[in-house]
Amino acid sequence: MQKRLDEIGPVNLVAIEEYEETEQRHQFLTTQHDDLVNAKTQLLEVINRINTQTRTMFLETFEKIRDNFRAMFV
Numbered sequence: 001m002q003k004r005l006d007e008i009g010p011v012n013l014v015a016i017e018e019y020e021e022t023e024q025r026h027q028f029l030t031t032q033h034d035d036l037v038n039a040k041t042q043l044l045e046v047i048n049r050i051n052t053q054t055r056t057m058f059l060e061t062f063e064k065i066r067d068n069f070r071a072m073f074v
Helices: 002-008 015-072
Strands: none
Touching: none
């Protein structure tokens, strides 16, 4: 039994501190990841909204121009 304990090696006395630091880093990175995912989602929503509005404005303007063109060249 003593041989098996000796094979394990010495006790790491700073393991608890290292674990706490690693846990804090993990929480920080998880928060950063979640923020990035939310920002990406919001950006995609804004892009879609801008595309929809731009398409609508373009079509409205195109119809006005076409109507004016037809009126001028009857």
